Amino acid sequence: MAKKTRSSPRREDSLSRDRIIEASVAILDGSGEDGLTFRALSERLATGPGAIYWHVPNKGDLLTAACDAIIARAMNAPLVGATPQAIIRTLALGMFDAIDAHPWVGSALTRAPGQLPMVRILERIGRQVSALGVPDEEQWATVGALLNYILGVGAQNAANGQLGRMRGIDRSDFLDAVATSWSQLDPNAYAFTRSMAAHLRGHDDRNDFIAGIDLILSGIEASRRL
Amino acid sequence: MAKKTRSSPRREDSLSRDRIIEASVAILDGSGEDGLTFRALSERLATGPGAIYWHVPNKGDLLTAACDAIIARAMNAPLVGATPQAIIRTLALGMFDAIDAHPWVGSALTRAPGQLPMVRILERIGRQVSALGVPDEEQWATVGALLNYILGVGAQNAANGQLGRMRGIDRSDFLDAVATSWSQLDPNAYAFTRSMAAHLRGHDDRNDFIAGIDLILSGIEASRRL
DNA sequence: CATTCTATTGGAACGTCGTTCCATTTATGT
């Protein structure tokens, strides 16, 4: 890769970081994480791997950049919300929907700690936590609770999609298979897990996700009242 | 790979699933996720890749099995706790410490959704949530909040360790580098993140982690009182 | 004890990946 210089492209059909990222997102959406290879990318862009490396340092950075393109879109959506709580809920749902539409974002996020995509989310949520009146010394832990919960659900959704794809079945069939295997566990050793198997079938991911957010929000409120 | 039959080994130095998993854990601890290859494993066990495949179906399953060995140890530790809350705190800290000692477990966990290692954690936490008096229909979301938070922190710790290793620096130096890059962000667009940069240096991961657990626990309590 | 059979072994080989290298092409500045 090299430093950037020129402002206007030298050729009409020239390569650019943005075109590469755009193509990467398309491949990731269409073929999942494993589908993104420099060879697939070369073919789609009608070029060779070497040309791509002129614009992008390595695959990890490319994945992070593709992830950031999605996150930036999700976090720049206009926020209509009366209270900080309402805005946090909207932000969280925005993340959920973004990862639901682009499952690879879930795992890409966890591989880029402290980098741009994560910082975007941290900032948006942090401001609302601050607006909530959480004292300075508790803000990190509070934002961390929300952020890590969102990341945890996202990573889980990503993994479900990935495993399902590998076995050639869709997400709900995969969850069904998990529910079946849970219901065959030892009744004594895994009583709780067995009781959850029923709930796992046909539950609403999104509802359960936002219920978790509400739980944390009410924890924040409870702590604030002490 | 093949089906299991024999009970006693045919040779003294014979291969076995357990010996392979044990060696995998050693390699993962010593060289991180990328260090675990069938070639490295072959060398350590003084055999060839083909022999390993007789006992293990593929790399993914091997990683999950290695992960499960760590999780099983952590979740079978004796639990002394007066209240369900205290037990949940102990379990969560056990997970934190296990991932801190074996960072690769953090990312291995997210790649095995609904499988044995996750189920172990789900069961242990679920029982305490149940003991807490959370109504049946809220148990899934409640356990999910705790579990996903733990997973999120774990994945984050794993990623920090992995990125640090790649750059040849240790964890605290890596966090320091992140803090530096945060403090150079635009003051208007990233005011909150900048204010967190200071906290990031020299904070106690473990304390912040348990503070998040307490936040969720108090949210559970608050919801229960409604 | 000799022989057969089958579970296991270990190393060679295949296809794919990320990445590097480099000869070639294209636009710019003189």
Added chain:
DNA sequence: ACATAAATGGAACGACGTTCCAATAGAATG
């Protein structure tokens, strides 16, 4: 028009997960 530098694209490298298969070693059989 020519020299220079930016940008391209395809060949090649080393490492990986996995498959294949000829060789072994203990168990079972006679």
